[in-house]
Amino acid sequence: MSSVSQFVASVNPTASADVGVRARLREIDESTRLPVLLFVGAALFWLLGGTFFALIASIKLHHPDFLGETEWLTFGIVRTVHLNTVIYGWASNAGIAVALWLMARLCRTKLHHGGILMVAMVFWNVGVLAGCLGIMAGDGLSIEWLEFPPYATPLLFLAYALTGVWCIITFRFRQSEHTYVSQWFLLAAFFWFPWIYSVAQIMLVIEPARGTIQALVNWWFAHNVLGLWFTPIGLAAAYYFIPKVLGKPIHSYYLSILGFWSLALFYNWAGVHHLIGGPVPAWVISAGTVASVMMVIPVIVTAINHHMTVVGSFAQVWRSPTLRFVVFGAMSYTLVSLQGSSMSLRTLNLHTHFTHYTVAHAHLGMYGFFTMIMFGSFYYILPRLLQKEWPSSMLISVHFWTASLGIILYFVGLSIGGLIQGMQMNNPDIPFLEVVANTIPYLVSRSVAGIIILVGHLAFTVSVVWMILKPRSPQETSPTLFRSPEAMPLRPST
Amino acid sequence: MEWLFYLIAFIVALCITFTGAWALRWAVRQGQLSNLEEQSRSIFTEEEPEGRQSDFFPGRGGSSRRSRRQR
Amino acid sequence: MNNGPLIFLGIFFALAFSWGGIIMTNHITYGSLEPYFDEATEEMFPKPIDGLAERGRRVYAELGCVYCHTQQVRRPGYGADTDRGWGNRQSVARDYILQDRVFLGTMRTGPDLMTVGQRLPSPEWHYNHFYNPQITSPGSIMPPYPFLFEKRRIVGEPSERALNLPPEFAPPEGYEIVPTPRADALVAYMLSLRMDYDLPEAPTAEQ
Numbered sequence: 001m002s003s004v005s006q007f008v009a010s011v012n013p014t015a016s017a018d019v020g021v022r023a024r025l026r027e028i029d030e031s032t033r034l035p036v037l038l039f040v041g042a043a044l045f046w047l048l049g050g051t052f053f054a055l056i057a058s059i060k061l062h063h064p065d066f067l068g069e070t071e072w073l074t075f076g077i078v079r080t081v082h083l084n085t086v087i088y089g090w091a092s093n094a095g096i097a098v099a100l101w102l103m104a105r106l107c108r109t110k111l112h113h114g115g116i117l118m119v120a121m122v123f124w125n126v127g128v129l130a131g132c133l134g135i136m137a138g139d140g141l142s143i144e145w146l147e148f149p150p151y152a153t154p155l156l157f158l159a160y161a162l163t164g165v166w167c168i169i170t171f172r173f174r175q176s177e178h179t180y181v182s183q184w185f186l187l188a189a190f191f192w193f194p195w196i197y198s199v200a201q202i203m204l205v206i207e208p209a210r211g212t213i214q215a216l217v218n219w220w221f222a223h224n225v226l227g228l229w230f231t232p233i234g235l236a237a238a239y240y241f242i243p244k245v246l247g248k249p250i251h252s253y254y255l256s257i258l259g260f261w262s263l264a265l266f267y268n269w270a271g272v273h274h275l276i277g278g279p280v281p282a283w284v285i286s287a288g289t290v291a292s293v294m295m296v297i298p299v300i301v302t303a304i305n306h307h308m309t310v311v312g313s314f315a316q317v318w319r320s321p322t323l324r325f326v327v328f329g330a331m332s333y334t335l336v337s338l339q340g341s342s343m344s345l346r347t348l349n350l351h352t353h354f355t356h357y358t359v360a361h362a363h364l365g366m367y368g369f370f371t372m373i374m375f376g377s378f379y380y381i382l383p384r385l386l387q388k389e390w391p392s393s394m395l396i397s398v399h400f401w402t403a404s405l406g407i408i409l410y411f412v413g414l415s416i417g418g419l420i421q422g423m424q425m426n427n428p429d430i431p432f433l434e435v436v437a438n439t440i441p442y443l444v445s446r447s448v449a450g451i452i453i454l455v456g457h458l459a460f461t462v463s464v465v466w467m468i469l470k471p472r473s474p475q476e477t478s479p480t481l482f483r484s485p486e487a488m489p490l491r492p493s494t
Numbered sequence: 495m496e497w498l499f500y501l502i503a504f505i506v507a508l509c510i511t512f513t514g515a516w517a518l519r520w521a522v523r524q525g526q527l528s529n530l531e532e533q534s535r536s537i538f539t540e541e542e543p544e545g546r547q548s549d550f551f552p553g554r555g556g557s558s559r560r561s562r563r564q565r
Numbered sequence: 566m567n568n569g570p571l572i573f574l575g576i577f578f579a580l581a582f583s584w585g586g587i588i589m590t591n592h593i594t595y596g597s598l599e600p601y602f603d604e605a606t607e608e609m610f611p612k613p614i615d616g617l618a619e620r621g622r623r624v625y626a627e628l629g630c631v632y633c634h635t636q637q638v639r640r641p642g643y644g645a646d647t648d649r650g651w652g653n654r655q656s657v658a659r660d661y662i663l664q665d666r667v668f669l670g671t672m673r674t675g676p677d678l679m680t681v682g683q684r685l686p687s688p689e690w691h692y693n694h695f696y697n698p699q700i701t702s703p704g705s706i707m708p709p710y711p712f713l714f715e716k717r718r719i720v721g722e723p724s725e726r727a728l729n730l731p732p733e734f735a736p737p738e739g740y741e742i743v744p745t746p747r748a749d750a751l752v753a754y755m756l757s758l759r760m761d762y763d764l765p766e767a768p769t770a771e772q
Contacts, residue, residue, distance in 0.1 A: 025541045061674070064698070064708045071712040076629015106537070142626035144671065178536040179572070188576045195580055199588065211661040213588075213596050215669045220587050228580065244537050245549045253534035264579035265514050272587060274671055277643035279657045281595070284587060286503035294510065320549040350644060354635060354673035380549055390552040397551075425673065428648035432676055433704050440706070506586075513582070521571055 031110040032101050033385045035117035037468075039097035040378060042125045044461055046089025051457050053082035055450045062443040072136040080140055080147050081132050087145065087225070088128045088156070091366065093121075094374040095233040096163055099186050101381050102240055103167055106183050107174035113166070120162035127155030143204055143214075145222040150205055160197070164190045181256040185236035188264060192228035196221050212279050216272060223271025226365060231267070234329065234373045235259075235302065241326045241373075241380060242309050246316055251308035255301050262298040266291045273344035276353060292344035299337040306330045321396045325376030328404055332368030336361065350426065356439065357418025360411050367453075368407045375403065375460065382464065388472050395463045402456030410449035417442025598662050601764050610764060613663050614757040621754025624713075624747050626666065633707065635670035636679045638760070650684060651677040652760050657767040660760060675707055682759040691752045692728055692744055700734050713748040716740055 057079040059066050067073040104111045111117075131148030134140065139149035148156070167190045171183065200221035203209045209217060243250045250256055269291030272284050310317060310327055317323040339361055343352050352358060379396070383389060390396060417439045424435040538544040600609040614622075625631070638652035647653060656679055661667050685691065690701055696714055698705040714728070719741050727741035736742055744752075763769055 025539050060708060061706055064706050068709045069711055071628075074628055074710065074712075075708045076632050079632055080629050138627040140627065140629065141666070142629060142631045142668065143666065144631075176536055178533040180533060180536050182537075184572050187572060191573075191576050192580055195584075199584065203588070203592075208665055209592060210596050211598060211664070212658045212667055212669065213592055214667045216591055217588055220583070224580075240537060243534070244542070245547060247538070247542075247544055247546045247548065249531070249534040249538075249544065253530040256534075257530070261514065261517065261575060261579075264575060265510060265582075268580055268583035269510075269587065275669070277639035278637050278669060279655070279661065281591060281658075283498075283502040284591060286500070287506045287586065290503050290507045291510070294507070316547050319551060320547065321551055322549045353644070354671065356674075358671065393551045393553060425649075426645045428645040432649070433702060436674075436706055437704050443706075513578075517575060 025105070025108075028104050028108070028110050029101075029384045031112075031114065032104050035111065035114045035121065036097045036101050036381065036385060038118055038121045039093045039100070040382070040464070042121060043090050043093035043097060043374075044464060046085045046093060046128065047457055048461060050082055050085035050090050051450070051454050053078050053085060055447065055454060057082050058443070058447045058450050062440050062447065071138070076142075077136055077138075077140065080135050080142075083145070084132055084135065084147055085128070086366070088131070088148070089125070091230055091370060091374070093124070094378075095189075095230060095370075096121075096124075098237050098374060098377045098381065099167065099189070099233050100163075101385075102182055102236060103170050103186055106176065106180050106240070107170050108176040109170060109173055111170070116162050116166055120159040120166070122159075123155050123162070124159035127152050127159060130155065141205065143218055145225060146200055146204060146218070153201055153205070157194075157198075160194055164194060180240070181250075181253065181260060182236035182240045184257075184260050185232035185239070188260075189229050189232035189236070192224070192232075192268075196224045196228060215275055215278065216280055216284065219271040219274040220268075221271075223274065224268050227263075227267035227270065230366070230370045231263070231333075234333065234370045235263075237373050237377045238306060238326055238330045238333070241322055241376060242306055242330065245320050245323050245326075245380065246309065246313050248309070248313075251305050255305045259298045259301040259305065262294070262301065266294040266298065270295060270340070270344070273349070276344070276346065276349050289344045289346075292341050295337055295341050299334055299341075303330075303334040306334075321390070321400070322376045322380040324400050325372045325379065325403075327376075329369050329371075329373035329376060332364055332372065332407075336364040336369055339364070351419060351422035353422070355418040355422040355425070356414045356442070357422060360414035360418055363407065363414075364411050367403075368411065372403065372407075375399070378464075382467065386467060388467055388470065390463060391466045391470055392463065395459045395466075398459040399456045399463065402452050402459065406449045406453035406456060409452065410446055413442045413445030413449065417445075595658055598659050600662065601659060603762075608762075610762040611660055611663055612762075615753070617750050617753040618757035619754075620747075621750035621752070621757075622664075622666075624751045625668065625754060628710065630678075631668045631670045632672055633674035634668075634676070634678045635673055636668045636677065636758070637670070638677060638679050646677060649676070652680045654760065654763075654767050654769045656760060657764060659764055659766065675705075678755070678758055680758060680760050682756040683761055686756065688752050688756065689729065691755050692748065693730065695748060695751065696728055696730070696742060697734055700731060710748075713751065714742050714744055716742055 056067065056073065057075060060068075060075045060078065064075070071077075100111070100117065127148075131152035134149035134152055135147055139151075140147040141149065167186065171187055174183075200217055203217045204214055204221075208214060239250060239256060270288055272280070272288035273292050276285055276289075278285075306327075310323075317327050342348050343358070343361065352361075379390070420442070421435055421439045424430045424438060425432075535544060542548045600611060602609055636656075638646045638654070638656045640655035641647055646655075660679075661669075694701045694707075695710045697709040697711070698707040699709075716736055717740065719739055723741050724743050726743045728743070730736075730742065
């Protein structure tokens with residue numbers, strides 16, 4: 001109890017807003033340094049691991065004999081390890097890192113009890129590691145997005161509880177007069193994730209529901225991980241960084257709120273469109289389709305808002321590593337969401353269901369949207385945590401071009417392949433093996449895209465490691481990204 | 495059976511819409527949505543003020559001085 | 566301005582709504598479906614699968630077959646499922662009630678397997694196919710599963726369980742390839758996948 005009261009005391013403002021804020025922004029960043037850096041480090045580790053597994057899986061799809069002798073390297077396992085490392089390893093760690101930093105900044109309160117977060121980080125990553133090793137050992141559950149064996153999940157829960165509670169406490173003790181829309185998204189994400197995760201664990205693993213109810217739970221969960229965990233974090237970051245870096249407020253705050261509520265209402269119904277035509281009640285599917293189509297509202301609203309904020313400032317976007325990535329991510333968000341709505345319509349779904357088209361769609365969402373926004377956020381956050389400049393513009397450019405061209409190639413190639421696969425599969429006169437053969441060129445294009453993306457990830461890792469290791473040069477006491485107005489060279493002295 | 499799907503879908507759509515409309519009305523009445531545009535400025539501080547770009551490629555910050563507002 | 570409560574309530578109800586609608590409503594309405602008792606033959610459908618096949622189901626999960634194969638037949642109008650011979654009626658919720666884990670799947674890199682036991686009833690085919698899909702299906706991108714088999718030196722008589730492989734896939738002279746128990750279980754599971762009964766809610770399509 002005493003620590004709670006100390007906590008309360010320590011975040012009660014005595015300084016008036018004007019004087020306090022500037023000093024505090026820096027203090028806030030400083031206070032988040034260690035936990036956020038740890039989460040970033042873990043995220044990077046899983047990003048590289050996940051990319052390697054992705055590449056192996058991708059090659060196996062056109063050269064099935066590649067590494068075919070080893071059981072733990074069989075396609076079904078490699079692909080699953082890839083999914084889980086990038087979702088629970090990379091994306092969740094990155095999302096938590098960004099969310100913590102944003103939350104502390106937006107609440108204008110220093111991060112207290114960072115130790116809790118470090119413990120959480122350790123638990124989370126040990127959980128992910130145990131889960132992945134478990135899958136390789138053959139304990140995977142083969143429930144999509146929930147493959148971790150039951151012995152890994154308690155660790156994740158514990159870690160999650162610590163982070164989530166921390167986040168809510170921080171919000172409770174906020175110093176800011178306003179809650180910015182990013183905070184709404186973050187709070188929602190931190191509240192929604194444990195709910196969907198525990199429902200899924202209970203109804204699929206602990207006390208499995210009967211028959212195809214499992215499929216409903218499964219897709220309610222799997223789609224909501226995207227929609228109610230990653231999407232809110234990604235949008236929170238976009239809503240912060242776009243106006244922040246440009247130095248002008250978001251086009252319409254009203255629209256951002258509308259976007260928030262419509263997303264909250266519609267997204268969580270949309271998941272069942274993965275079961276169109278399947279052995280579940282038709283009305284659920286209809287409801288899912290309606291919700292998927294209604295998702296157009298939050299998406300368009302968000303797109304207008306981001307676009308109108310950026311319009312006229314493209315030069316600034318181009319000059320900022322953060323914004324290059326974040327704006328790319330925001331554009332992918334619009335595209336991937338509209339595509340998702342269209343895929344829930346029966347006419348298109350007929351051709352895309354059960355094909356690589358869906359895989360391309362998923363990657364546009366998780367990579368083109370979420371991962372790009374996380375990269376962008378890191379470009380903003382890390383210099384402020386480390387008080388250092390990024391070491392090399394060139395590496396940033398390499399990272400940007402490989403990541404963006406890689407995902408475009410991935411998406412275009414696999415979407416075409418998926419459509420061909422879907423149309424030919426629906427034509428019973430074409431033998432199945434011929435359908436398989438016709439998709440192979442596109443599967444190869446995916447491996448090429450994977451290699452390009454891997455190069456980008458290596459460049460990014462080198463950047464980060466270099467930045468951490470390099471000594472802080474004396475001129476860099478105030479990095480350019482970060483210079484306070486007085487220290488700016490061009491300012492007329494007053 | 496087709497008509498049944500559409501009927502149900504329609505009802506679901508109505509429910510969702512009305513819930514949304516109701517929540518919105520409630521929020522407006524509570525005054526939750528007033529002062530909105532001011533909230534959008536809450537991300538700027540003295541350290542990183544409105545009107546100034548706060549991120550550049552390393553070493554190239556100088557080239558964007560034009561975008562910095564003189565105060 | 567304190568809009569914390571509004572945000573929290575909204576966040577809560579938004580998810581509660583879909584959780585109630587998608588999960589709980591269905592759990593209540595058909596979460597306790599029972600097998601169908603056919604009065605004419607005095608049999609229950611669907612039938613439970615035997616222990617070996619049940620173990621094969623576990624192997625199916627371990628090896629991640631579900632990422633390339635679905636187990637659901639959609640009714641005509643949704644793709645060519647029945648035309649491709651993947652089943653002669655659509656699969657319905659009741660078909661799955663005895664499975665402790667449902668492998669509906671979402672990807673058809675390979676064909677649907679809901680009725681593969683009827684379509685490919687020969688165990689030899691499956692053993693060869695799992696050992697290396699190129700034997701039975703040249704050009705397939707299904708991975709080989711050689712680790713489900715044991716390559717061993719022939720001592721005395723060759724085993725009668727040894728695979729009968731075409732020359733280009735055969736082991737070197739003096740060796741033979743025999744299935745492990747996991748391969749046996751997986752094949753038993755494949756053969757157990759069938760939909761050769763009628764349910765009142767899903768009559769067989771008239772030809």
